[in-house]
Amino acid sequence: xxxxxxxxxxxxxxxxxxxxxxxxxxxxxxxxxxxxxxxxxxxxxxxxxxxxxxxxxxxxxxxxxxxxxxxxxxxxxxxxxxxxxxxxxxxxxxxxxxxxxxxxxxxxxxxxxxxxxxxxxxxxxxxxxxxxxxxxxxxxxxxxxxxxxxxxxxxxxxxxxxxxxxxxxxxxxxxxxxxxxxxxxxxxxxxxxxxxxxxxxxxxx
Ligand SMILES: CC(C)(COP(=O)(O)OP(=O)(O)OC[C@H]1O[C@@H](n2cnc3c(N)ncnc32)[C@H](O)[C@@H]1OP(=O)(O)O)[C@@H](O)C(=O)NCCC(=O)NCCS
Numbered sequence: 001x002x003x004x005x006x007x008x009x010x011x012x013x014x015x016x017x018x019x020x021x022x023x024x025x026x027x028x029x030x031x032x033x034x035x036x037x038x039x040x041x042x043x044x045x046x047x048x049x050x051x052x053x054x055x056x057x058x059x060x061x062x063x064x065x066x067x068x069x070x071x072x073x074x075x076x077x078x079x080x081x082x083x084x085x086x087x088x089x090x091x092x093x094x095x096x097x098x099x100x101x102x103x104x105x106x107x108x109x110x111x112x113x114x115x116x117x118x119x120x121x122x123x124x125x126x127x128x129x130x131x132x133x134x135x136x137x138x139x140x141x142x143x144x145x146x147x148x149x150x151x152x153x154x155x156x157x158x159x160x161x162x163x164x165x166x167x168x169x170x171x172x173x174x175x176x177x178x179x180x181x182x183x184x185x186x187x188x189x190x191x192x193x194x195x196x197x198x199x200x201x202x203x204x205x
Contacts (some may be wrong), residue, residue: 016167044098067165122158
């Protein structure tokens with residue numbers, strides 16, 4: 001494997017974390033229902049403790065967190081560990097997260113997944129985040145197309161919901177490109193007293 005500290009100038013720390021990841025991350029892991037997936041350019045790996053450095057770097061980046069709630073920002077690696085443990089609760093569970101890994105160079109670039117899966121109403125919510133260096137290449141569109149098929153065919157959901165800050169234009173463009181339809185605007189006060197204006201979109205099968 002090439003030395004990531006040499007290959008990348010502006011994001012050497014993140015690439016070092018990725019380097020650490022691939023020293024220790026098993027490419028295949030046992031999972032009952034949720035499984036590793038694949039697209040043309042990406043591996044979608046089930047999130048695991050081996051991803052802790054990448055998850056930490058992702059959720060301490062100002063551009064990634066711009067439209068997140070302040071409580072989503074980690075203060076240390078423990079924050080990543082806690083969140084990864086939540087995503088990895090024993091199955092059956094109502095949430096799952098994948099890490100997007102670029103096939104070309106085995107670099108982790110983002111995450112995507114589902115939460116609040118309600119089997120009775122065949123409903124779940126979608127979430128996704130990508131490190132800014134990788135925006136603008138269609139990677140997230142590609143990843144979401146694949147997990148949406150998984151939701152439809154394996155989870156048997158009839159409706160996927162996306163809640164997006166009304167000013168998050170990239171995310172709104174992404175979700176509309178995938179066929180989601182605007183449903184309503186929700187105005188909410190969060191823990192930090194910030195007033196959020198979230199647009200709710202639905203994709204129905
Ligand atoms: C939301 C987010 C994932 C969108 O990233 P993105 O790079 O715009 O999404 P994609 O990877 O699907 O790339 C699509 C863009 O790449 C372009 N593109 C370039 N090459 C492409 C290709 N081969 N295939 C498809 N699209 C391509 C598209 O035209 C599109 O650009 P546009 O929106 O300006 O038209 C990203 O902005 C992000 O992580 N933001 C921070 C976290 C966040 O807001 N999460 C969502 C909370 S609701």
